[in-house]
Amino acid sequence: MKVAVIGGTGSFGTALAKRLVTAGYDVVVGSRDAERARATAAEIGAEGATNADAAGAAELVVLATKADAALETARELREAIGTTPVLSVAAELRFTPAGVLPTPEATSIAERIQAELDAPVIAGLHSLAAANLGGDEAPDEDTLVCGDDADAKALVLELAGRVTSGRAIDAGPLASARSLEGMTAVIVNVNKRYRAHAGLRITGVS
Ligand SMILES: NC(=O)c1ccc[n+]([C@@H]2O[C@H](COP(=O)([O-])OP(=O)(O)OC[C@H]3O[C@@H](n4cnc5c(N)ncnc54)[C@H](OP(=O)(O)O)[C@@H]3O)[C@@H](O)[C@H]2O)c1
Numbered sequence: 470m471k472v473a474v475i476g477g478t479g480s481f482g483t484a485l486a487k488r489l490v491t492a493g494y495d496v497v498v499g500s501r502d503a504e505r506a507r508a509t510a511a512e513i514g515a516e517g518a519t520n521a522d523a524a525g526a527a528e529l530v531v532l533a534t535k536a537d538a539a540l541e542t543a544r545e546l547r548e549a550i551g552t553t554p555v556l557s558v559a560a561e562l563r564f565t566p567a568g569v570l571p572t573p574e575a576t577s578i579a580e581r582i583q584a585e586l587d588a589p590v591i592a593g594l595h596s597l598a599a600a601n602l603g604g605d606e607a608p609d610e611d612t613l614v615c616g617d618d619a620d621a622k623a624l625v626l627e628l629a630g631r632v633t634s635g636r637a638i639d640a641g642p643l644a645s646a647r648s649l650e651g652m653t654a655v656i657v658n659v660n661k662r663y664r665a666h667a668g669l670r671i672t673g674v675s
Pocket of ligand 1: 476477478479480481482499500501502505506532533534535536537538539542558559560561594595596597598599600
């Protein structure tokens with residue numbers, strides 16, 4: 470399956486693209502700059518293209534730009550994406566003296582992206598640190614995925630299960646994305662406190 474990683478030149482996008490290549494996916498790294506995309510892609514055995522060309526060629530589009538550019542990028546790529554399923558990994562964070570917090574918006578970025586697109590939007594992989602994803606081995610942690618479209622969610626659960634050695638867990642409807650995105654703030658606070666790259670492990674689910 471062909472997966473476009475939009476913003477695939479960043480730390481998370483490159484780590485994900487590399488892991489997807491290892492898992493046997495056909496990957497196209499997207500960037501606002503085609504040359505930058507090709508340079509990153511050449512290092513990991515993928516193709517590189519502009520974000521629009523990458524989205525237009527894919528069967529699954531991962532929006533992996535920096536979080537505060539995700540919504541605008543989705544709007545810009547609306548036509549190129551069409552009805553191709555989209556995975557949103559974005560979590561908006563506020564850095565305060567008290568710690569890292571989610572932004573105060575009532576709805577998740579994933580739901581706001583869904584409102585802009587004809588494509589089904591799935592949210593997930595928020596808790597996978599780029600540092601863990603880009604290591605030699607697939608990260609030994611679970612990952613949570615949510616969404617309203619059963620077929621699109623099945624594609625993303627399959628992908629999530631192939632980029633970790635833990636489990637890909639269905640966390641319910643797209644409305645769960647607000648909580649999944651917010652959990653990123655919790656994990657960043659844990660990372661700061663313990664100088665770690667923490668991940669999640671869900672117990673009691675076989
Ligand atoms: N870092 C992590 O550990 C981690 C873990 C889980 C989820 N995430 C999520 O993954 C996403 C990417 O995180 P990151 O740390 O990889 O971010 P990043 O390195 O700051 O940015 C990723 C890419 O976004 C593109 N970009 C930057 N500004 C843009 C703009 N104004 N419009 C369009 N594209 C722009 C850039 O690509 P070009 O300049 O090449 O276009 C850049 O390489 C975020 O949504 C984040 O919440 C990150």
